[in-house]
Amino acid sequence: MIRTRPRSPFRTAALGGTAVLAAAALTACSGGSGAAKADDGKDAKPDTRISVNLSGKQAKAGVPVKVTLSEGKLQRVTVTDSKGVTLDGTVSADGRTWTSARKAAPGTGYTVEARSADGGTAGAGFATAAPEKVNKLTLAPGKNSTVGVAHPLSIVFDHPVKNKAEVERHLTVTTSDNTVGSWGWMEDWSGKDRVDWRPREYWKPGTKVTLRAELNGIDSGEGGGWFVRDYTTDVTIGKNQLVKVDLDNHRLNLLRDGREVRDVPMSGGTPGGDKASWRGKTVLMSKEGTINMRSETVGLGDAYDKMVDYSMRLTWSGMYAHAAPWNARHMGSANRSSGCIGMDTGDARWVYDQVQVGDPFEVHGRDAKGTQALNNGYGEWNLSWADWQAKSALR
Numbered sequence: 001m002i003r004t005r006p007r008s009p010f011r012t013a014a015l016g017g018t019a020v021l022a023a024a025a026l027t028a029c030s031g032g033s034g035a036a037k038a039d040d041g042k043d044a045k046p047d048t049r050i051s052v053n054l055s056g057k058q059a060k061a062g063v064p065v066k067v068t069l070s071e072g073k074l075q076r077v078t079v080t081d082s083k084g085v086t087l088d089g090t091v092s093a094d095g096r097t098w099t100s101a102r103k104a105a106p107g108t109g110y111t112v113e114a115r116s117a118d119g120g121t122a123g124a125g126f127a128t129a130a131p132e133k134v135n136k137l138t139l140a141p142g143k144n145s146t147v148g149v150a151h152p153l154s155i156v157f158d159h160p161v162k163n164k165a166e167v168e169r170h171l172t173v174t175t176s177d178n179t180v181g182s183w184g185w186m187e188d189w190s191g192k193d194r195v196d197w198r199p200r201e202y203w204k205p206g207t208k209v210t211l212r213a214e215l216n217g218i219d220s221g222e223g224g225g226w227f228v229r230d231y232t233t234d235v236t237i238g239k240n241q242l243v244k245v246d247l248d249n250h251r252l253n254l255l256r257d258g259r260e261v262r263d264v265p266m267s268g269g270t271p272g273g274d275k276a277s278w279r280g281k282t283v284l285m286s287k288e289g290t291i292n293m294r295s296e297t298v299g300l301g302d303a304y305d306k307m308v309d310y311s312m313r314l315t316w317s318g319m320y321a322h323a324a325p326w327n328a329r330h331m332g333s334a335n336r337s338s339g340c341i342g343m344d345t346g347d348a349r350w351v352y353d354q355v356q357v358g359d360p361f362e363v364h365g366r367d368a369k370g371t372q373a374l375n376n377g378y379g380e381w382n383l384s385w386a387d388w389q390a391k392s393a394l395r
Contacts, residue, residue, distance in 0.1 A: 049069055049070040049071060049116075049120075050067060050069050050070075050074075050114050050116065050120075050122045051068050051070075052065065052067050052068075052112055052126065053065065053067075053068075054104060054126045054128070055124075055126050056126060056127075058127075058128075058129040059104065059126045059127060059128045059129065060104075060128065060129070061103070061104050061105060061106035061107075061108075061128040061129060061131070061217060061226065062103050062104065062106070062217055062219050062226070063103055063104060064089075064099050064100045064101075064102070064103055064104070065079050065087060065089070065099070065100040065104055065112070066097060066098070066099050066100075067079075067097070067112060067114050068096060068097045068098075069095070069096050069097070069114075069116055071096075072095075072096075072116050072118060072120075073091075073094075073116065073117040074095055074096065074097075074098055074114060074115070074117070075116060076113075076114070076115045077091070077112070077113070077114045077115075078113045078114075079100055079110055079111070079113075080110065080111050080113075081108050081109065082108055082109040083108075087100040087101065087102050087110075088101045088102070089101055095117070102214070102216070102217060103217035103218065104128050104217055105128065105216045105217035105226075105228055106128050106130060106131040106217070106226045106228060107128060107129070107130040108127065109125065109127040110125065110126055110127070110128075111123070111124070111125050112124040112125065112126075131225060131226040131228060133159065133224070133225030133226065134225050134226060134228050135157060135158055135159045135161070135220045135224050135225040135226065136157075136158045136227075137155050137156065137158065137213070137215075137227075137231065138155070138156045138158075139153075139154070139155055139211065139231060139233045140153075140154040140155075140156075141153075141233070141235050142233065143232075143233045144234055144235075144236075145233075145235050145236070145357075146235075146236045146237075146238045146356070147235060147236075147356060147357050147358030148237075148238055148239070148241055148283070148284065148355075148356040148357065148358030148360065149202040149203045149204070149205060149237055149238075149240055149241070149242075149358065149360065150202055150203075150281070150283045150358055150360035150378070151203075151235075151357065151358025151378070152197055152198045152199075152283075152378055152380060153173060153197040153209070153211050153233075153235070154194065154195075154196045154197075155171075155194065155195050155196070155213065156190065156192050156193075156194045157193045157194070157224070158192070159220060159223065159224040159225050160192075160193055160220065160221070160222075160223045160224045161193040161195075161220045161221060161224050162220065162221025162222050162223070163218070163219060163220060163224075164185055164193075164195075164393035165393040165394055166218060166219070166221075167215065167218060167220065167393075168183050168185075168392065168393045168394055169394070170213065170214045170215050170218055171183060171197070171211070171212070171213050171214075172211070172212045172214065173197050173209065173210070173211055173212075174209070174210045175207055175208065175209050175210075176206075176207055176208035176209075177204060177207050179199050179200075179204070179207060179209075180199065181197050181198055181200060182197070182200075182388060182389045182391075182392050183195050183196070183197050183391075183392045183393070183394075184196055184197075184198065184380060184383075184388050184389075184391030184392060185391055185392070186374055186375050186391065187375060188375055189316040189317075189376060189377075194375065196378070196380055197211070198380045198381070198388055204237065204240075205237055205238060205239055205240040206236070206237060207236070207237040208234070208235075208236055208237075209234070209235040209236070209237065210232065210233070210234050210235075211231075211232065211233050211234075212230070212232050213230060213231040213232070214230045215227035215229070215230060215231065216228060216229050216230050237358075238356050238358070239256060239257075239356060240256065240257050240258075241254065241255065241256050241354070241355065241356065241359045242254075242256075242359065242360050243255075243284075243321075243351075243355065243359060243360065243361045244362050244364070245266070245268070245321075245341055245361060245362065245363040245364065245365075246364055246365055247268045247279065247335060247363065247364065247365025247366070247367040247368055248364075248365040248366055248367060249365075250265060250266055250267060250330075250331070250332050250333060250334065250335065251264065251265060251266065252264040252265075252266045252341065252343065252347075252351070254351065254354060254355070261354070262350065262351075262354075264343055264347040264350075264351065265331040265332025265333075265343070265344075265347070266321075266332070266341050266342060266343050266347075267324065267327050267330040267331050267333075267334060267335055267336055267337050267341075267342045268335040268337060268340075268342075268363075268365070268367060268368075269319075269335055269337050269338065269340065269367075269368075270335055270336050270337065270338070270339075271335055271366075271367035271369075273369070274339075274369065275337070275338045275339050276335075276339065276367060276368055276369035277319060277335070277337075277339055277340070277341065277363060277367070277368055277369070278314075278317075278319055278339075278363065278368060278369065278370065278371065278372040279363045279364060279365060279368035279370070279371055279372070280362075280363060280371040280372040280379065280381075280382045281360055281361075281362050281363075281372075281379075281381035281382050282315060282319075282360070282361045282362075282363065282372050282377055282378065282379065282381075283314075283358060283359070283360055283361070283377060283378035283381070284312055284313070284314065284355055284356070284357055284358060284359045284360075285313045285314065285315075285316075286312075286357060287311075287312055287313075287352060287355070287357060288311045288313055288320075289309070289310070289311060290308065290309050290310075290311065291307070291308055291311045292305070292306070292307055292308075293305075293306050293307075293308045293311075293318075293320075306326075308320070308322045308323065308324075309322065309323040309345065309348065310322055310323045310345070310349055310351070310352040312351070312352060312355065313377075314341075314361055314377060315372060315376045316376050316377055317376050317377075318339065318340075319339055319340055319372075320340045320341070321341040321342075321343070321348070321351065321361065322341070322343070322348055323342070323343060323344070323348035323349070324337060324340070324342025324344075325344055325345050327342050328344055331343065331344055335367050341361075341363075360381065
């Protein structure tokens with residue numbers, strides 16, 4: 001049995017705006033605001049044999065919280081951060097040590113409450129040092145989105161991620177139908193680090209998807225800084241649609257549930273140079289409506305400067321499907337655009353109204369300048385499943 005001592009007097013100290021309580025009860029950190037109460041309402045006695053691995057006002061972040069009992073067994077440990085979030089944890093087989101599942105986050109105050117099996121209790125408080133640099137991220141699709149069957153889960157980081165494996169371990173994808181998928185790392189078109197989760201095959205329509213990035217307290221590595229919060233996004237997979245673009249025959253076909261809905265004449269990029277279209281499996285990134293398109297932004301000099309209707313972005317490099325009434329004489333007969341998939345206004349309006357962000361556009365044909373790059377939009381569908389899996393930091 002653990003022997004306990006009479007209650008010690010307590011003192012209160014301010015720490016980073018959070019009340020932190022000190023007592024002699026714990027050997028490695030500060031204690032509670034007053035005598036702990038046992039379940040029967042009687043004052044419980046502080047246990048001098050319980051210690052915490054973190055203490056003070058500048059404790060090290062990025063490590064688990066450990067509460068240790070020198071003899072006897074721990075009955076219960078509660079660690080709560082300054083936002084009221086409780087850390088989960090487990091007690092060792094011998095009952096002597098409790099370890100949190102999550103790591104202590106930077107710039108955060110924590111309160112520890114521990115009880116031994118014979119009724120001894122102790123409270124403690126500590127705070128971790130503030131981060132010198134914070135890393136943030138952008139998630140796509142956005143929260144509560146409904147997207148097409150080809151849209152990956154995509155994360156772009158504000159700062160470099162050197163600890164890719166550690167970060168990937170804290171990214172969890174759950175689906176309503178146990179979809180098989182894998183993470184893959186790349187350099188985004190913007191030059192930032194990016195990681196996408198792609199299913200082995202296109203999503204099944206109606207699938208419910210949740211991405212949890214439990215990154216609070218994780219270090220990005222050199223030059224990247226700390227993550228100081230978690231992220232969650234929920235996505236629903238919409239209609240089963242596929243757009244097939246045949247550059248050689250100058251046709252665009254919309255298929256729904258495997259059946260052709262409409263066949264549209266189109267004109268792709270002029271073959272033989274930079275104005276040719278990209279081929280491959282791409283993904284509709286956004287529906288942008290009427291936008292100004294200027295050739296200078298895609299490295300084609302002063303070839304054009306137009307307001308373009310029903311614009312549907314397919315790549316970061318500027319390949320769109322859109323209305324192109326000025327090219328009407330070539331629809332269905334020749335590829336004479338500056339790289340985009342052009343249609344007459346009526347057909348473009350119809351396609352624009354039907355498609356969803358995340359719908360796959362599969363572009364085939366000889367009249368192309370190559371296959372869309374991995375990071376030029378969502379190009380991961382152009383990799384085999386094995387090659388995509390190889391891009392995981394955990395492989």
